[in-house]
Amino acid sequence: xxxxxxxxxATPAPDLSVLTVQNxxxxxxxxxxxxxxxxxxxxxxxxxxxxxxAGESGSGKSITALAIMxxxxxxxxxxxxxxxLGEIAISKLPEHQxxxxxxxxxxxxxxxxxxxxxxxxxxxxxxxxxxxxHTVTSRAQARLRALEALRAxxxxxxxxRLDQFAHELSGGMRQRVMIAMAxxxxxxxxxxxxxxxxxxxxxxxxxxxxxxxxxxxLGTAIILITHxxxxxxxxxxxxxxxxxxxxxxxxxxxxxxxxxxxxYTQALLSAVPxxxxxxxxxxxxxxxxxxxxxxxxFAMRGGVLGRVSHQVHAVExxxxxxxxxxxxALVGESGCGKSTIAKAIVGLVPHSGRITIGExxxxxxxxxxxKDLRRQxxxxxxxxxxxLDPRMRVGDLVSEPLLIHGIGDAALRRAxxxxxxxxxxxxxxQIDRYPHEFSGGQRQRICIARALALxxxxxxxxxxxxxxxxxxxxxxxxxxxxxQREFGVxxxxxxxxxxxxxxxxxxxxVMYLGQIVETGTxxxxxxxxxxxxxxxxxxxxxxxxxxxIRPPVARLSGDVPSPVHPLGQGPLKLHLTDIGQGHLVAR
Amino acid sequence: MASYLxxxxxxxxxxxxxxxxxxxxxxxxxPADPVRQIAGRSASAQTVENIRRELGLxxxxxxxxxxxxxxxxxxxxGRSYLQKTxxxxxxxxxxxxxxxxxxxxxxxxxxxxITMGIVAALTKGRFADQVLMMTSFVTVSAPQFVVSLILLxxxxxxxxxxxxxxxxxxxxxxxxxxxxxxxxxxxYARMMRxxxxxxxxxxFIRTARAKGLTRSRVILRHALPNxxxxxxxxxxxxxxxxxxxxxxxxxxFAWPGIGQLAWQAIQRIDIPIIMAVTLVSAVAIVLGxxxxxxxxxxxxxxxxxx
Numbered sequence: 001x002x003x004x005x006x007x008x009x010a011t012p013a014p015d016l017s018v019l020t021v022q023n024x025x026x027x028x029x030x031x032x033x034x035x036x037x038x039x040x041x042x043x044x045x046x047x048x049x050x051x052x053x054a055g056e057s058g059s060g061k062s063i064t065a066l067a068i069m070x071x072x073x074x075x076x077x078x079x080x081x082x083x084x085l086g087e088i089a090i091s092k093l094p095e096h097q098x099x100x101x102x103x104x105x106x107x108x109x110x111x112x113x114x115x116x117x118x119x120x121x122x123x124x125x126x127x128x129x130x131x132x133x134h135t136v137t138s139r140a141q142a143r144l145r146a147l148e149a150l151r152a153x154x155x156x157x158x159x160x161r162l163d164q165f166a167h168e169l170s171g172g173m174r175q176r177v178m179i180a181m182a183x184x185x186x187x188x189x190x191x192x193x194x195x196x197x198x199x200x201x202x203x204x205x206x207x208x209x210x211x212x213x214x215x216x217x218l219g220t221a222i223i224l225i226t227h228x229x230x231x232x233x234x235x236x237x238x239x240x241x242x243x244x245x246x247x248x249x250x251x252x253x254x255x256x257x258x259x260x261x262x263x264y265t266q267a268l269l270s271a272v273p274x275x276x277x278x279x280x281x282x283x284x285x286x287x288x289x290x291x292x293x294x295x296x297x298f299a300m301r302g303g304v305l306g307r308v309s310h311q312v313h314a315v316e317x318x319x320x321x322x323x324x325x326x327x328x329a330l331v332g333e334s335g336c337g338k339s340t341i342a343k344a345i346v347g348l349v350p351h352s353g354r355i356t357i358g359e360x361x362x363x364x365x366x367x368x369x370x371k372d373l374r375r376q377x378x379x380x381x382x383x384x385x386x387x388l389d390p391r392m393r394v395g396d397l398v399s400e401p402l403l404i405h406g407i408g409d410a411a412l413r414r415a416x417x418x419x420x421x422x423x424x425x426x427x428x429x430q431i432d433r434y435p436h437e438f439s440g441g442q443r444q445r446i447c448i449a450r451a452l453a454l455x456x457x458x459x460x461x462x463x464x465x466x467x468x469x470x471x472x473x474x475x476x477x478x479x480x481x482x483x484q485r486e487f488g489v490x491x492x493x494x495x496x497x498x499x500x501x502x503x504x505x506x507x508x509x510v511m512y513l514g515q516i517v518e519t520g521t522x523x524x525x526x527x528x529x530x531x532x533x534x535x536x537x538x539x540x541x542x543x544x545x546x547x548x549i550r551p552p553v554a555r556l557s558g559d560v561p562s563p564v565h566p567l568g569q570g571p572l573k574l575h576l577t578d579i580g581q582g583h584l585v586a587r
Numbered sequence: 588m589a590s591y592l593x594x595x596x597x598x599x600x601x602x603x604x605x606x607x608x609x610x611x612x613x614x615x616x617x618p619a620d621p622v623r624q625i626a627g628r629s630a631s632a633q634t635v636e637n638i639r640r641e642l643g644l645x646x647x648x649x650x651x652x653x654x655x656x657x658x659x660x661x662x663x664x665g666r667s668y669l670q671k672t673x674x675x676x677x678x679x680x681x682x683x684x685x686x687x688x689x690x691x692x693x694x695x696x697x698x699x700x701i702t703m704g705i706v707a708a709l710t711k712g713r714f715a716d717q718v719l720m721m722t723s724f725v726t727v728s729a730p731q732f733v734v735s736l737i738l739l740x741x742x743x744x745x746x747x748x749x750x751x752x753x754x755x756x757x758x759x760x761x762x763x764x765x766x767x768x769x770x771x772x773x774x775y776a777r778m779m780r781x782x783x784x785x786x787x788x789x790x791f792i793r794t795a796r797a798k799g800l801t802r803s804r805v806i807l808r809h810a811l812p813n814x815x816x817x818x819x820x821x822x823x824x825x826x827x828x829x830x831x832x833x834x835x836x837x838x839x840f841a842w843p844g845i846g847q848l849a850w851q852a853i854q855r856i857d858i859p860i861i862m863a864v865t866l867v868s869a870v871a872i873v874l875g876x877x878x879x880x881x882x883x884x885x886x887x888x889x890x891x892x893x
Contacts, residue, residue, distance in 0.1 A: 071796055095802075103799030110797075115790040120812045120887050129808075130798040165888040181798065 018188045018221050019045040019068070019106075023081030024091075026060070026067045034079060037063045039246045042081075045189065048219040050212075052236035052253070054226055056268070056469035057440070060245035061225045065191045067091070068223075069108050070098045085189065104134040107182035111194035113174035117166035123150075123177055124162030130181050149180040153210060171334075172203035179210065186218060193225045200333035200496060205540035208235060227469065229272045230499075230542030233257060234550070241265045253546045271474040272544045273499040275526065285324030288457045288490045289345060289377075293317045294353035296340050300564065313563045313571055314340040316514040317353065322458060325484060327491040329505035329522075331498060331537070335563070337514040338494045342460045345492070346377050358457060375405055378451035382463035384443035388435040394446050395421075395431025401453045420449040423486075425479060441472035445479065452483065460492045465500060477504055498541045502526050510534045513563055515574050520583035530585040595880075599873045606869040607659070607862070611652050614858050621856040625668050642668065655862070665859035667852075674859045678845060678867060684754055685844030688767070689833060689871075691760055693822070695768020696775060696829075701818065703772060704779020708814075709806070711784060719776060727773035731832050735766050735839040752841035763840040770832050771825065778821060783814040816887055823872075823879030830868045 024041040027034040038060040045051050053061045066072050068083050070090065082091035085106060090098060110116045118126060127146035128139060137145070143162065150158035153176040166174055175195060182190055192211065196204035212235060215222055224235055232239055232253065239256045241249045241264065249262040260266045296315040299308040315337040322328045330338040344351040347362060347370055355362040357376050365373060378401070381387045388397055398420055399413035408416065418428035424445040435443055444464060451459050461480070465473045481504065484491065495501050501508060502522060509519040510533065518531040529535045543550075565571065574586035622639045639645050643654060658665060664674035700723075707719040726734070742762060743751045749762045786792065787810055795809045830846070837846035845864050852860035884890045 069797060071793060099799050099801065101799070102797060108797045110790060110794065112790050116794045118791040118795065118809050118813070119889055121809070129800065129804075133799050133801075133804075167889045178794070181794075 016047040017044040018047050018086060020084040024067060024078065024083065025080035026063050026076060027079040028076045037076065037245050038067065041247055043240055043250065045221050045223060047221055049238065050215060050222045050224055050236045052224045052226060052232040052239045053242060054229065054232050054239055055242035056227060056471065058244065059242040061242050062193055065108065065193050065223065065225055068191060069102060069106065103130055104185050105187050106189045107187040108191040108193065109178045109182050109195050111197050113171050113178055113198060116178055117174055119166055122163050122165055127181055127184060131184055134185055145184060149184040152214065153180040171199055172207060175199060175207055183214060183218065183220065188221060189223065190220050191223045196231065201498065202333065202536055202540045228542060229269060229544040233544045233546045234542050241268065257546050267471060271471040273503050274544060275499055275502050275541065287321050288324050288358065289322040290356040291318060291320050292354040293319055294344060294351050294355055296344050296349050296351050308567055310564050310566055313514050313565055315344065316571055317573055318516055320509055322490050322492055324457065324490055325488045326506040327484065327493050327504050329493040329495060329501040329508045330511055331495060331501050331508060332511035333496060336511040338511050339462055342379065342462050342492065342494055345460065346374065346379060375454045376457045377460065378454060378456040379460045379462060380447045380451050380464040382466055384440060384447050385435065387447050388443060390435055393432050394435060398446060398449045398453055401450060405454065416453065420452060424449045441468055441476060444468060444476055448479065452487065456489060458490045458492060462494045466495065466497060480504065498538055510537065513561060513571065516576065517574060517586040518584065524583040530579060595877055599877065602873055603866065603869055607866060608652065610862060610865045611655060614861060615648050619856050621668055621858055624855050664863045667860050668857045669855055674863045677848060677860065678863050681843060681845045681848050684842060685833060685846060688763055688842060688844055689829065691764035692767030695764050696771035699768050699772035700775025701779050703776035705783055707776065707780040708783035708787065723773035723776040726769050731770055731835040732839055734770055735836055738762055738766050739839065754843050763836050763842050766836050767832050771829060775818060779814065779818055782817050783810060786810045786814040812886055816883065819879050819883055823876035826875040827872045
């Protein structure tokens with residue numbers, strides 16, 4: 001079976017609303033009184049329809065979902081308006097009556113499949129429990145229904161899965177279990193809160209296809225909450241765009257993408273990274289970082305004496321060169337080894353093979369030499385809040401690298417911090433504040449300023465824009481490009497997001513199971529992908545264009561092979577062949 | 588599994604050897620002289636020397652320690668200096684009473700502590716939570732003998748519900764066990780509370796609620812098994828602290844266990860008994876930890892024994 005049309009084919013019959021939200025206002029109680037999180041929101045959900053609620057973080061979209069489900073946190077409550085499910089005013093129901101509807105007539109799936117299942121109960125027990133909470137059936141019968149539900153979500157080996165625990169399943173499999181659990185009792189309404197955000201792009205593709213197929217077969221109305229306009233374009237019939245707790249626009253999906261009315265919607269759509277940006281000449285400077293046959297293996301121990309029995313081949317004989325002033329992107333899905341390469345370059349994990357930064361090889365240096373080398377290589381991480389010590393002033397954080405390397409005195413370091421702040425688009429008088437006083441995008445700018453403090457030759461950006469809203473993401477990417485022009489710094493840009501990579505990279509390497517399967521300039525890899533895995537990755541990216549017709553792609557099956565091998569054995573080494581002008585593809 | 592057990596048992600033997608060495612050494616360098624205790628104040632220097640030679644206490648430390656170890660390997664704990672009986676027999680006659688008291692005490696402590704912790708977590712920030720946390724604070728900081736004496740006074744002296752002390756019936760067991768339970772419950776209440784609050788905020792609890800499960804099922808079936816994991820690990824570690832309480836409580840309630848034996852032995856520097864009680868306690872702690880580690884995989888499937 002292949003999914004072809006991105007838009008649900010059957011037009012829902014008019015005025016068959018299953019869910020009505022009327023003037024909904026949700027507020028949080030704070031020390032300074034009630035603060036509204038969602039303001040005066042009204043919409044209806046028709047039978048069999050997919051309604052997307054799109055918006056950036058803090059727009060109130062998730063709170064709306066929890067308010068509908070009656071699962072608001074203790075200090076948050078509906079302060080005005082209400083929610084009706086058919087004829088029932090569910091927002092006014094006492095808890096025990098609402099509980100009877102929850103999971104039965106209205107169900108929900110969440111963003112984090114890794115943590116949304118109970119780790120100490122089997123998958124089967126959790127499904128059976130959901131079924132038996134609302135229907136009078138024997139345990140054995142409920143188990144049969146659970147099995148049927150797992151089959152419906154196309155989970156491989158469903159009988160075996162029933163007796164497995166969540167940690168034995170991959171993220172995509174867990175999200176299928178969540179969907180099976182939510183749809184086992186055929187609810188009228190399914191609320192999917194960022195259902196694919198935490199998943200790899202090829203897994204996201206499968207889960208989106210699955211949701212659409214189930215929606216077509218069962219006629220469930222879906223409220224799809226997402227920040228990803230590509231997902232909206234592919235899944236939704238109608239879209240509500242929210243900002244700061246209020247609806248700014250509501251329209252049919254095609255209309256919204258073709259003629260966005262509200263300025264905010266226009267800004268949001270223009271910030272979305274799209275594939276197909278114009279080609280740039282690749283810089284041809286000196287080599288800053290040179291990796292030759294770099295491998296990183298982790299030992300797995302067993303037996304009485306704790307001897308090494310197996311090895312995780314995280315990175316396997318990877319060779320690449322990064323040149324001055326260029327952006328080299330490493331792409332691949334979780335577990336492919338892209339972040340491990342970054343750690344090897346900065347010396348956080350031991351490696352074999354040769355890593356040369358500038359003129360010097362990492363393995364030839366003593367600890368003082370390695371410390372000195374770290375001045376040349378700095379990192380910017382994914383989560384800026386976790387990367388900044390909450391008890392230090394941001395100016396001290398930015399100038400700390402200077403302190404560590406004994407550069408300048410206190411006054412000079414402070415001046416340097418102030419200068420860097422203005423360079424990354426912040427104000428120099430903010431340097432005495434603390435990280436929590438900044439927004440997510442500003443915090444990432446602080447991290448970038450810190451990385452630039454030592455004038456490094458290479459900055460490793462490990463998923464540095466993945467946690468940011470698209471409009472913020474676009475501005476941070478602009479900043480990175482501007483800083484590159486100004487300082488001539490090279491970036492090793494690690495990302496799972498093909499659209500972002502396509503926007504910023506000069507050269508690209510695609511990784512799979514610890515090895516590079518394809519590498520070349522951005523144009524070579526994106527316009528002429530040769531390796532099947534590259535093709536699959538690119539094809540899986542949701543396109544923010546509802547008129548785009550997705551070409552039929554064979555549905556992926558099977559699991560990713562394991563990078564764990566017994567001692568003395570290893571994966572087959574892939575040989576890269578040049579198919580023209582440095583475009584290397586594994587055969 | 589077998590190789591794991593073997594490894595753990597080897598580790599345990601090494602730990603016990605270390606405990607034996609340190610205890611023996613501390614008793615050796617102790618300024619008080621056990622021979623003086625045996626011989627009495629009026630004994631002549633010659634008598635003292637004879638006793639010292641008889642007990643082998645005139646030998647260098649290493650010789651004494653190796654002799655003791657050699658005896659241990661043959662199941663010989665030595666002879667009590669003062670009671671002149673085999674220490675092994677003394678311990679064997681007293682151990683059942685202590686094990687009974689420990690089991691009852693741990694059961695009380697867990698029942699009280701876990702219940703208090705759950706109730707406090709569910710009423711977080713409200714009145715019941717504050718009262719329970721205040722109570723747990725008092726039990727954690729109250730000296731053992733004070734709690735023992737207060738309970739003794741109220742329930743044995745004033746109300747005469749339970750005997751003042753002794754051993755034999757269930758009624759004899761209640762007060763010492765409850766005393767131990769109250770003393771230990773505070774730690775568990777606090778630990779259970781924070782663990783429960785953490786688990787209640789997780790995504791899978793939200794999933795359980797979204798399925799429409801009843802509140803009691805969400806708490807008992809989903810939250811409790813996850814929240815109790817750190818508490819189980821704690822039980823193994825706690826047995827050492829618990830033994831300290833047992834010594835005091837056995838003395839107050841005249842409970843004829845090894846704690847009371849230890850108390851008497853320490854006062855008279857009866858080295859073989861002190862050594863034996865210390866080693867028996869160490870074995871209890873080591874086994875308690877091993878047991879806790881063996882139980883955990885049954886509750887948490889993510890933990891595998893290798």
